[in-house]
Amino acid sequence: MTSKRVRLRELGINIGSLPIGTYNAITDVPGVEVGHATVHEDTPSVLRTGVTAILPLGKDKVWSHGVFAGSSVFNGYGEMTGRGWLEEAGQLSSPILLTSYYGVGAVHRGINKLCDDKDTHSGTHPIVAETWDGWLSDPNAFALTTEHVAQAMENTRPGHVDEGCVGGGTGMVCHDFKAGIGTSSRQVSVLGKPYTVGVLVQANYGDRKDFRVNGVPVGLQIPATEVPVPDRKRVPHVEDGSIIIVIATDAPISSKQCDRLARRATLGLGRTGGFGHNGSGDYAIAFSTGNTLKLRKEGLHEGLKIIPEKDINPLFHGVVEATEEAIVNSLCMAVTTQGYKGRVVHELPLARMTDILNRK
Template identity: 45%
Template sequence: MTTLARTLPPSVLLCLLTLASSGFAQSAPTKPRARDLGITFGGKPGANNAITDVPGVEVGHTTLNAQESGARTGVTAVLPRGKDGVAEPVFAATFALNGNGEMTGTHWVDESGELSGPVMITNTNDIGAVRDGVITWAMKRDLAWELGLPIVAETWDGYLSDIGGFHVKAGHAHQALDTARGGPVAEGSVGGGTGMMCHGFKGGIGTASRKLTVTDGGYTVGVLVQCNYGSRRLLSVEGVPVGEEINDLQPCYVGAEKPTGPFTAKLRPCSASSGVTGPTLKEGTGSIIIVVGTDAPLLPHQLKRIARRVALGLGKMGGLGENSSGDIFLAFSTQRLKAPEQSAARSVSVLDNEQMNPLFEATVQATQEAILNSMLAAETMTSARGIRVFPLPHDRLVKALKKYGRLASATAKEGQKPARRTK
């Protein structure tokens, strides 16, 4: 313990430790996002180009990244109505493109058409701890009944994290909830996405949004992904076969001994300066969790339609819903649902189905951009076992899109900082 730490009051020290593990106190260079590179996928984003552009939505992360313990994992929390309105339900629906994954609490969402509480995302083995964390967090606020069936989703980070160490505890879920806020959202190797991979590159958390025109209703659609799916050879950006253009920088290992474990039979030693060429891990493993929020007045069956359209954006990026991939989506609407005092009946609005096409398009666009943002924000990561995974190189991505004539003019001036929160 440092001299400074010894002099701090316990309450202050605990606060600093909480912030450090949450991911918000970490300093890291701000990396360009897709739009800063001129990759737009069409449509107009909201102010932060994040799910938090939907009014009231808050996002929080707890990041665990320690070489000593081997933990490369964490928790991400999405609060549809923020902390102040966490117990007020929203209309919601779920859809599984492929069900080799888990999202707890979905039976009641599908039965009632409503979601109460946050959407939590973590790694496969720590779903139980995060679920317990939501419930104990709720109990401290006398909301145990309202938040009694938490939504907790997962993707597998066993390549880069000591997934068998069960490093995520209930308190880490508390931190993600307590630090949730609006505005820019940290992306890449943060929160539940800390140890995730995407199309053979380093992946993690990504987000994007779309603001519809006044003619189309002026609604906002926001998407957040935990990206951990996909084969390198299938990665496509704006129709460009990026995975074929960048077939090197494949995962590899450093050290004298080859790591053992599931799916590492083809893993090869890293070259002097980078990864290797050609597949080194079993293709099509992993999963992706995608959360869509909107302020459009949609009923649960319409949100199910939105959740299904997520699969189109995933497919455009090269996702197939492979057999061992858990591709699970949730969509919610933030329109108010409270019934008037002394009344058992609610009055809600509903968008005409004929007006939903712009929302479908916005969902597909924002899904693609969020997936790409998750890779663009990531950094090279090496697991405690020596498995090394590389980020998608920005310069080579731009070169590939230029080669195929698919790069739009950059939306940000050269050198301008992107609108995103540093890790």
């Protein structure tokens, strides 16, 4: 039976020591917008899939401005389109779209079709990242279309972010519980100025026995006899799953520093029990809105500011804490889901987890 779903902090459980932003979400970084298109259908195919869109600078600047960005791959059994140009130029000038492995082609095509000026806009190379939802969603349906991309883009908003079984996270499983989209943020001070680090994840990895919250082995204390483990663990050649971590900050950092920030997200993944298994695609992308690049104007990019390397540590702390909490939020907000072939993935029992953490 589905229980009332609430975020981790609503259970009285805090991760880390840094303060959170207003919404405790990636959208606490000014300008960032998030939207979802959720596909939950039973006929003619059983579909539990979707698209999540992240706009670094909001709708108004989505094609006309860019930001410094970088990425990191912990284990590369996955796909992130556009990463070659991202690493080459250190710039991001498109939305970031999260979806199913089976939707990458359609979503990539869709976002290119939606670009407002395909003749003159160069250097877009959209970022489309995936995790596999084929356990709960019919992998042969290839259901996603340009219309779903347009819907996710139209639904993007600042402020509150829907979590759990929504958008690209609709069919995802994490640590053998139902999961999906999760987000969190941290406020930090660098050189006496306040900045925000926000994280959004699409979580689809891990074993029950490895799941930890605040270092407590929660998963070990919720055995399969209490909450069933998905049968996919007994099916040969079904891989471990993946995670996409999207990091935003308004701190003015360079593309190389964005690479560094993306690498630190792996520490937050490790704190929840992610090991980067052979069959896992663990991708992180980080961008900074602290400098904006006007793509449709000639001349130099002027007035750029960059934080010195020696002062960047608070951002590292922020991304680790926010990544861990975003992953746990993705589990807290997801509900028990029945999908393809009648398969069921059960939600994380929140009362049970709270009891375990209170008794640690």
